[in-house]
Amino acid sequence: MEIKKTALAGTLESSDIQILITKGTKGIEIELESDVKKQFGDQICQAISETLKGFGISQAKIKAVDKGALDCVIKARTIAAIQRATNASEELDWRAI
Amino acid sequence: MLFSTGQPQSIADVLQDKDKRVAFQQMLLKKYPTAALLVVKLNIPGEIKYNNSIDHLFTVGYNELKKSLFKNKFFLADEFVWRHPAGETAFIVVNSNGNDLKLLSVNFEETYKLGRLFDVDVLTRKGTISRKQLNLPVRRCLICERPAKECARSRRHTLDDLKQTIESKWYTFQQITENSDYRDKIIDLAQKSLLYEVTVNPKPGLVDPHNHDSHPDMDIFTFIDSSLSLRPYFCSCFDAGWNFAKKDLQELFKEIRPLGVAAEKKMFTATNGVNTHKGAIFSLGIVVTATAYVYHQNNNDDVDNILKIVRDMCHDLVENDFKNLRQLPVENLTAGQKQYLDFGLTGIRGEVQQGFPTIVKWGLPYLNKVSLNQDLNQRLLNVLLQLALHTVDSNLIKRANYSKETINKAHQLINEYFEFGAEKTASGRSTFNQILAYFKQKNLSLGGTADLLIVTIFFGLLTDLL
Numbered sequence: 205m206e207i208k209k210t211a212l213a214g215t216l217e218s219s220d221i222q223i224l225i226t227k228g229t230k231g232i233e234i235e236l237e238s239d240v241k242k243q244f245g246d247q248i249c250q251a252i253s254e255t256l257k258g259f260g261i262s263q264a265k266i267k268a269v270d271k272g273a274l275d276c277v278i279k280a281r282t283i284a285a286i287q288r289a290t291n292a293s294e295e296l297d298w299r300a301i
Numbered sequence: 302m303l304f305s306t307g308q309p310q311s312i313a314d315v316l317q318d319k320d321k322r323v324a325f326q327q328m329l330l331k332k333y334p335t336a337a338l339l340v341v342k343l344n345i346p347g348e349i350k351y352n353n354s355i356d357h358l359f360t361v362g363y364n365e366l367k368k369s370l371f372k373n374k375f376f377l378a379d380e381f382v383w384r385h386p387a388g389e390t391a392f393i394v395v396n397s398n399g400n401d402l403k404l405l406s407v408n409f410e411e412t413y414k415l416g417r418l419f420d421v422d423v424l425t426r427k428g429t430i431s432r433k434q435l436n437l438p439v440r441r442c443l444i445c446e447r448p449a450k451e452c453a454r455s456r457r458h459t460l461d462d463l464k465q466t467i468e469s470k471w472y473t474f475q476q477i478t479e480n481s482d483y484r485d486k487i488i489d490l491a492q493k494s495l496l497y498e499v500t501v502n503p504k505p506g507l508v509d510p511h512n513h514d515s516h517p518d519m520d521i522f523t524f525i526d527s528s529l530s531l532r533p534y535f536c537s538c539f540d541a542g543w544n545f546a547k548k549d550l551q552e553l554f555k556e557i558r559p560l561g562v563a564a565e566k567k568m569f570t571a572t573n574g575v576n577t578h579k580g581a582i583f584s585l586g587i588v589v590t591a592t593a594y595v596y597h598q599n600n601n602d603d604v605d606n607i608l609k610i611v612r613d614m615c616h617d618l619v620e621n622d623f624k625n626l627r628q629l630p631v632e633n634l635t636a637g638q639k640q641y642l643d644f645g646l647t648g649i650r651g652e653v654q655q656g657f658p659t660i661v662k663w664g665l666p667y668l669n670k671v672s673l674n675q676d677l678n679q680r681l682l683n684v685l686l687q688l689a690l691h692t693v694d695s696n697l698i699k700r701a702n703y704s705k706e707t708i709n710k711a712h713q714l715i716n717e718y719f720e721f722g723a724e725k726t727a728s729g730r731s732t733f734n735q736i737l738a739y740f741k742q743k744n745l746s747l748g749g750t751a752d753l754l755i756v757t758i759f760f761g762l763l764t765d766l767l
Binding site for chain 2: 214215216218219220239240272274280284
């Protein structure tokens with residue numbers, strides 16, 4: 205799948221994460237902002253990139269602002285962003301989680 | 302149980318609700334660009350986010366938060382409460398720059414007993430105000446002392462542990478609220494008993510709102526002052542009974558005696574040195590203490606149980622109190638002490654030590670017998686006279702100058718009053734007037750009986766006989 209346009213999902217509320225996807229050319233690049241980046245940054249990035257791979261996306265720039273989201277929330281918000289960025293239907297494909 | 306009913310929520314449900322909430326917040330901030338927005342939610346993990354019990358918990362905490370907003374003079378410009386299956390959210394638009402509001406909400410989260418279960422966010426057009434911005438410490442985990450975000454992210458605690466902690470916080474809170482409601486109730490009843498007693502009229506030989514011939518140095522106002530001054534004393538008695546954990550209940554009596562001495566001092570200050578309630582301080586104080594003890598131990602306030610505890614508390618009261626009397630100078634003796642030495646009368650101490658037999662045998666049954674519909678004043682007046690017939694009132698003996706004849710005449714009149722059918726017949730009513738006249742003529746008083754009436758009223762109120 206290919207990123208067609210910039211898309212945003214999620215909020216800046218606590219226990220949530222905001223994912224901004226834009227087109228990329230250098231594989232998957234993730235820029236993460238999080239209060240728990242030191243301890244959990246790798247896990248958060250891994251959850252995002254696994255979800256992208258699940259949708260067959262290999263080129264994308266991600267800006268993520270984490271407010272203490274759990275993995276299931278990170279995946280759900282990433283999927284929503286992908287759906288919007290690829291012009292897929294608003295119906296989320298939960299099988300990818 | 303807090304989480305046993307309700308509509309389970311999926312992650313998609315919860316996230317969708319969050320999106321709606323954020324959109325609503327943006328709309329409110331646009332509508333009120335100079336105000337701050339307070340957003341109140343519960344911190345509830347798991348699939349169940351909303352049901353009746355959760356709503357109860359939310360409402361109790363939310364009202365407390367609003368109380369503190371009003372107390373701090375914040376002006377609320379708008380308010381919305383969402384009750385969604387994904388959880389409850391309250392939005393309050395407040396005239397504030399946000400910082401003072403954030404301080405208030407952090408204070409609520411940290412110090413209110415249920416505060417840890419709430420998330421109170423403060424938003425302005427510039428964004429959410431964080432604890433960090435105001436140099437406040439980060440939020441700690443519900444269970445351990447680590448920062449909340451760390452435990453949440455690492456899922457250090459199981460869902461069951463979190464739910465259990467929340468439930469136990471809520472149940473403890475409810476228990477404390479119930480207990481403090483009960484304490485307020487009992488202390489109210491004690492004060493009510495004092496005020497009811499003095500209001501009953503016309504009483505022979507006692508102060509009432511119309512007449513205080515028998516006691517020129519005090520009137521109804523003195524009694525009101527005295528009754529109000531005793532509230533802290535009843536509170537201390539209640540707490541002593543509630544917290545008593547030793548075995549020997551006589552120790553409990555020893556604990557409250559100094560409280561009674563202090564209460565007498567307060568009473569004398571309130572009344573400018575007049576003895577209005579010395580007897581009531583003694584007997585009602587013991588009853589309040591025993592009531593608190595029984596309720597804490599058995600979760601009931603059965604009168605028989607309370608009286609058993611009174612007996613246990615005062616097991617050796619007469620013997621202990623009167624054992625060294627003969628060594629005291631006669632002029633220092635009270636009427637009760639003198640009458641014990643001269644006639645072996647044990648007075649109020651004997652009455653208390655035996656668990657108020659006069660009240661059990663004559664006061665409460667009489668209240669039970671007459672219909673609730675009857676005029677309250679008349680019922681209590683008759684109870685007073687019933688008690689007067691069946692007790693040895695040390696105050697009456699003293700005022701009668703120890704004359705058996707005078708006391709007998711008073712008793713005979715009261716007896717006739719009841720035999721004639723009390724207030725229901727003309728001859729009963731006329732005998733009542735004779736009682737009043739006789740008490741006035743001989744300057745008699747029923748101070749000891751009045752104390753028994755107070756305790757009878759207390760038990761009457763406690764058992765809904767009044």
